[in-house]
Amino acid sequence: MRRAIFPGSFDPLTLGHHDIIMRGITLFDEIIIAIGKNADKKYMFTLEQRMKFITETFKDQPSISVKSYQGLTVDFCKKVNANFILRGLRNPGDFEFEKAIAHTNRKLSEIETVFLLTSSGKSYISSSIVRDVIRNNGDYTGLVPPFVRK
Numbered sequence: 120m121r122r123a124i125f126p127g128s129f130d131p132l133t134l135g136h137h138d139i140i141m142r143g144i145t146l147f148d149e150i151i152i153a154i155g156k157n158a159d160k161k162y163m164f165t166l167e168q169r170m171k172f173i174t175e176t177f178k179d180q181p182s183i184s185v186k187s188y189q190g191l192t193v194d195f196c197k198k199v200n201a202n203f204i205l206r207g208l209r210n211p212g213d214f215e216f217e218k219a220i221a222h223t224n225r226k227l228s229e230i231e232t233v234f235l236l237t238s239s240g241k242s243y244i245s246s247s248i249v250r251d252v253i254r255n256n257g258d259y260t261g262l263v264p265p266f267v268r269k
């Protein structure tokens with residue numbers, strides 16, 4: 120059983136995340152979308168809203184689920200019996216950041232991080248840009264899955 124977690128804030132879920140998840144599910148038997156809870160972070164959407172965006176978007180995909188967690192990502196992997204962490208790479212900045220985290224996680228555990236390169240046309244999408252567009256009453260419909268648009 121190849122089970123991966125896809126960790127992040129998903130504030131909110133974007134078409135960039137959606138793309139990585141749908142491509143990831145061809146590699147793994149199961150993906151748990153893991154929403155990390157960080158008490159120091161201010162979110163635009165509540166944890167319940169962020170979970171709902173994900174459950175509704177993937178309601179027809181039985182091998183994709185969502186859970187929230189606190190603490191180290193590798194500890195959460197052990198808790199849910201996942202051997203893989205799935206991450207998306209958009210640009211060299213992501214690479215440098217992800218490299219340090221993946222090496223650290225590898226030092227702390229046997230868990231392997233698997234990277235998928237963003238699809239062309241989606242690399243510019245990030246939750247922070249979507250939040251900026253929302254805050255300024257812009258049209259964000261082309262950046263997020265249909266359920267999030269509502």
Ligand code: ADP
Nearest residue numbers: 126127128129135136206207208237241242244
């Ligand atoms: P974080 O809070 O850790 O920045 P995010 O929720 O923004 O997490 O992202 C979770 C994962 O989704 C990360 O691996 C990130 O690189 C990936 N991701 C986000 N946007 C895109 C995109 N447009 N294309 C590919 N991967 C993406």
